[in-house]
Amino acid sequence: SQKIEQNSEALNIQEGKTATLTCNYTNYSPAYLQWYRQDPGRGPVFLLLIRENEKEKRKERLKVTFDTTLKQSLFHITASQPADSATYLCALTFYGNNRLAFGKGNQVVVIP
Amino acid sequence: ETGVTQSPTHLIKTRGQQVTLRCSSQSGHNTVSWYQQALGQGPQFIFQYYREEENGRGNFPPRFSGLQFPNYSSELNVNALELDDSALYLCASSLTAGAVNEQFFGPGTRLTVL
Numbered sequence: 001s002q003k004i005e006q007n008s009e010a011l012n013i014q015e016g017k018t019a020t021l022t023c024n025y026t027n028y029s030p031a032y033l034q035w036y037r038q039d040p041g042r043g044p045v046f047l048l049l050i051r052e053n054e055k056e057k058r059k060e061r062l063k064v065t066f067d068t069t070l071k072q073s074l075f076h077i078t079a080s081q082p083a084d085s086a087t088y089l090c091a092l093t094f095y096g097n098n099r100l101a102f103g104k105g106n107q108v109v110v111i112p
Numbered sequence: 113e114t115g116v117t118q119s120p121t122h123l124i125k126t127r128g129q130q131v132t133l134r135c136s137s138q139s140g141h142n143t144v145s146w147y148q149q150a151l152g153q154g155p156q157f158i159f160q161y162y163r164e165e166e167n168g169r170g171n172f173p174p175r176f177s178g179l180q181f182p183n184y185s186s187e188l189n190v191n192a193l194e195l196d197d198s199a200l201y202l203c204a205s206s207l208t209a210g211a212v213n214e215q216f217f218g219p220g221t222r223l224t225v226l
Contacts, residue, residue, distance in 0.1 A: 036217075043202050043220050044155065046215060049212070049214065089154055091154075098160055101157065102155045103154050105154055
């Protein structure tokens with residue numbers, strides 16, 4: 001069965017530095033990969049979508065890469081701010097499938 | 113433009129009872145997906161409704177059922193509640209069917225089963 005792995009340990013990072021999160025998956029390659037942000041007690045909020053034929057996507061201080069050979073996506077937050085503290089979820093969509101399969105999420109704590 | 117809303121915010125039920133959760137989709141969206149999120153886990157896909165028809169289902173038993181209405185709002189019904197059903201239930205709407213579209217999530221309903 002498909003596995004989507006995100007680091008279970010929280011990432012503590014100093015304000016101004018770049019936070020990098022990893023999403024690894026096994027078996028089938030997804031058609032699309034999305035990243036969401038979730039704050040405690042709230043629903044996830046969409047951040048970025050990247051297609052399997054795209055290597056990189058950027059949006060303001062966020063950057064996502066997608067390596068189908070390594071079966072991995074990296075999510076970067078540059079010049080991190082305390083307001084970036086949240087849990088970040090990786091979500092995959094596979095061909096012929098209309099659902100999002102989420103990883104467990106990775107918590108980021110930005111220290112002022 | 114109003115976002116996705118869900119009701120109730122919190123709910124406490126006992127084992128064996130039945131529950132109905134409600135979701136109003138974002139204006140202009142015809143697709144609603146439901147997810148279950150246990151503590152410390154990512155959301156798990158329950159099912160998706162597109163124009164009032166079920167359009168895909170995750171690995172959940174038949175006691176999880178749903179409806180979508182002509183205004184595209186939706187309900188999730190869970191029968192014969194079990195302790196493991198305790199979770200945050202999230203509704204997400206999107207412009208059209210398929211998961212490639214950005215999904216707009218509501219704040220969720222926190223269900224506790226005692």
